[in-house]
Amino acid sequence: MYAFNYHRPASLADAAKLLGGASDGKFIAGGQTLLPTLKNRLASPSDLVDLTGIAELGGISASGGAVSIGAITKHAAVATSADVKKAIPALAKLAGGIGDPQVRNMGTCGGSVANNDPAADYPAAVVGLNATVHTNKRKIAADAFFTGLFETALEEGEIITKIEFPQPKRAGYEKFRNPASRYAMVGVFVAETANGIRVAVTGAGPCVFRHTEMEAALGKSFSPDALKGIKTDPAKMNSDIHGSGEYRAHLVGVVAKRAVQNALG
Amino acid sequence: MTISVTITVNGQQETRDVEPRTLLVQFLREHLQLTGTHVGCDTSQCGACVVHIDGKSVKSCTILAAQAQGAKVITIEGLAQDGKLHPMQEAFREHHALQCGFCTPGMIMSAVDLAQRNPNPSEETVRHELEGNLCRCTGYHNIVKAVMAGAQAMRG
Numbered sequence: 001m002y003a004f005n006y007h008r009p010a011s012l013a014d015a016a017k018l019l020g021g022a023s024d025g026k027f028i029a030g031g032q033t034l035l036p037t038l039k040n041r042l043a044s045p046s047d048l049v050d051l052t053g054i055a056e057l058g059g060i061s062a063s064g065g066a067v068s069i070g071a072i073t074k075h076a077a078v079a080t081s082a083d084v085k086k087a088i089p090a091l092a093k094l095a096g097g098i099g100d101p102q103v104r105n106m107g108t109c110g111g112s113v114a115n116n117d118p119a120a121d122y123p124a125a126v127v128g129l130n131a132t133v134h135t136n137k138r139k140i141a142a143d144a145f146f147t148g149l150f151e152t153a154l155e156e157g158e159i160i161t162k163i164e165f166p167q168p169k170r171a172g173y174e175k176f177r178n179p180a181s182r183y184a185m186v187g188v189f190v191a192e193t194a195n196g197i198r199v200a201v202t203g204a205g206p207c208v209f210r211h212t213e214m215e216a217a218l219g220k221s222f223s224p225d226a227l228k229g230i231k232t233d234p235a236k237m238n239s240d241i242h243g244s245g246e247y248r249a250h251l252v253g254v255v256a257k258r259a260v261q262n263a264l265g
Numbered sequence: 266m267t268i269s270v271t272i273t274v275n276g277q278q279e280t281r282d283v284e285p286r287t288l289l290v291q292f293l294r295e296h297l298q299l300t301g302t303h304v305g306c307d308t309s310q311c312g313a314c315v316v317h318i319d320g321k322s323v324k325s326c327t328i329l330a331a332q333a334q335g336a337k338v339i340t341i342e343g344l345a346q347d348g349k350l351h352p353m354q355e356a357f358r359e360h361h362a363l364q365c366g367f368c369t370p371g372m373i374m375s376a377v378d379l380a381q382r383n384p385n386p387s388e389e390t391v392r393h394e395l396e397g398n399l400c401r402c403t404g405y406h407n408i409v410k411a412v413m414a415g416a417q418a419m420r421g
Contacts, residue, residue: 006268006285006331028332035327036309038286048285050332076321100397102312102375105321106328181310182396 001035002044008053012136012159015049019157022047027159029072029111032103057110057161062087065167068134071110071160076101078109088129090171090189090262094121097175099182110160113145116152116207118238119183121175123208128189128200129171132164149206168193172262174255175203178242185243186251190214190259192222199256204237204248214256223264224257270330274299275343283330290314292330293340301341301370305399312398315371316340322378324397341370344377353377356415357408364402372398372408380416388413 005022009015019025025047028034037043051057057072062083069078078084079096098104098112098121112122113133126133126142133140136159145153154160168191175187184203188211191198199214217226232252234245243251267282274297281296293299293316302325305313309327316325317339344351350358353376363369372395379386379394386394391412392405400408 001286003266003284003286005266006329008331008334031329031332032309032327035288035329039307039327048329052332100312101378101394102315102322102324102397103309105318105323 001038002041004038004045005047006050007047008050010053010055012054012056012161015051015054015159016136016157018047018049022049025049027051027114029108030074030106031111032099032107033111033115033117051110051159052108057159060084066164067091067167068162068164069109070162071114072108073110075099075104075107075109075112079104087167088165088171090168090173090191091125091129091165093262094125094173094189097121097173109163113163114152114154114160116146116150118149118206118208119185119187119203121173121184121187121202124173124187124189124200124202125165126163126200127208127210128173128191128198129165129168130191130193130195130198131166133160134162134164135160143210146208151207166193170263170265172259172264174258174262176251176255186248186255188252188256188259190218190256190263192218192263197222199259201232201252201256204232204252206238209236211252211256218260222260224260227253227257227260268331270334272330272333272335273337275339281330285329285331287330288326289316289328289330289333289338290325292333293325293338299340299342303367303370305367305371310397310399311368311371312375313368313371315374315398317374317378320378320381322375339374341374344373351377352418353380353412353415356411356418360407360411360414362403362407362411363400368398368400368402372400376412376415377419379412380419384416384420386413386416 023046026045058070075095085092171191175184187202189200197218199211232249234249237245237248239245271280303313305311314326
């Protein structure tokens with residue numbers, strides 16, 4: 001790692017001020033992606049502003065048909081939360097499948113969403129459940145939040161405060177892990193929401209995306225068989241040493257069927 | 266530039282002036298000379314560096330010492346009490362759950378956390394929960410036996 005300055009503010013206002021005053025600052029929460037990046041010298045921020053000392057960014061609350069998860073809530077806390085398990089069991093399952101137990105004890109919901117790694121799990125839940133990302137400045141709808149590879153609608157210095165997941169009628173998440181890294185090669189979140197079916201795919205392409213053909217098919221019949229014959233364009237998939245675009249496109253169909261099966265219970 | 270970091274390690278409050286980029290594992294090994302915590306892969310995959318922060322297992326190669334400011338950290342050196350091995354350590358010895366021993370400190374720290382959350386884990390649970398710890402010698406078989414026996418000994 002290159003050297004940097006470290007700050008741990010206790011308020012959102014101080015965090016924004018510290019980042020604004022740094023020549024090239026970055027926020028850090030659990031650091032489970034950022035620290036490996038820094039160790040590989042792929043980034044060299046002048047300052048790290050640690051958000052985990054800001055109490056208002058923590059906690060899980062369920063009310064009014066939605067579950068709100070504070071940005072610095074650890075994956076392990078989401079996975080074991082009675083509120084999450086009751087309202088959106090698929091979300092608890094997703095959080096409990098991220099990394100390994102030690103990573104889940106550090107990694108945070110907000111950090112995962114802000115980073116938008118193409119193989120991250122949380123973006124699939126945010127898009128699949130039509131969640132709302134709350135920041136220190138505004139509210140951003142899921143469909144407008146993830147804009148590309150490691151890119152989001154967040155502006156410089158904008159901090160995610162919480163993510164509000166509406167409770168679906170039913171939902172399921174399934175992922176196919178890379179056998180070595182255990183990252184999702186394909187992950188599919190399927191949800192039947194108040195406004196129809198949503199199918200969000202992570203891992204397969206450069207950024208999480210909605211599979212509208214699958215959504216239409218599941219709208220007619222919510223069953224794994226409804227997805228038979230639906231193709232995914234290999235040209236839009238990632239292609240790397242772990243799998244070709246064709247392979248991933250095929251996996252999207254397989255994993256989506258399993259996700260629907262999960263949603264059916 | 267250095268910052269002052271205070272961490273309670275194995276019950277003892279330790280304060281050191283360190284560079285902000287100091288990892289928790291460096292703080293433990295290089296500043297406190299607690300070399301029981303190992304660095305294996307240095308990429309948060311192998312789990313040789315697992316310690317407990319406030320009772321929860323974490324990978325100390327992927328945490329800044331500064332992130333553990335004010336926390337209570339337990340390392341492998343903190344498990345034995347009054348010269349007597351922790352039940353999980355004893356189970357690893359009894360079941361020959363190691364060969365070279367490099368992964369063992371992290372394996373045991375993960376196993377203790379696992380047993381605290383699952384007092385009576387099934388073999389499947391143990392294998393699943395040890396996802397973040399790699400052993401290149403044993404094939405895991407005796408490790409799994411030891412963790413189940415250690416969990417049983419811990420619940421008394």
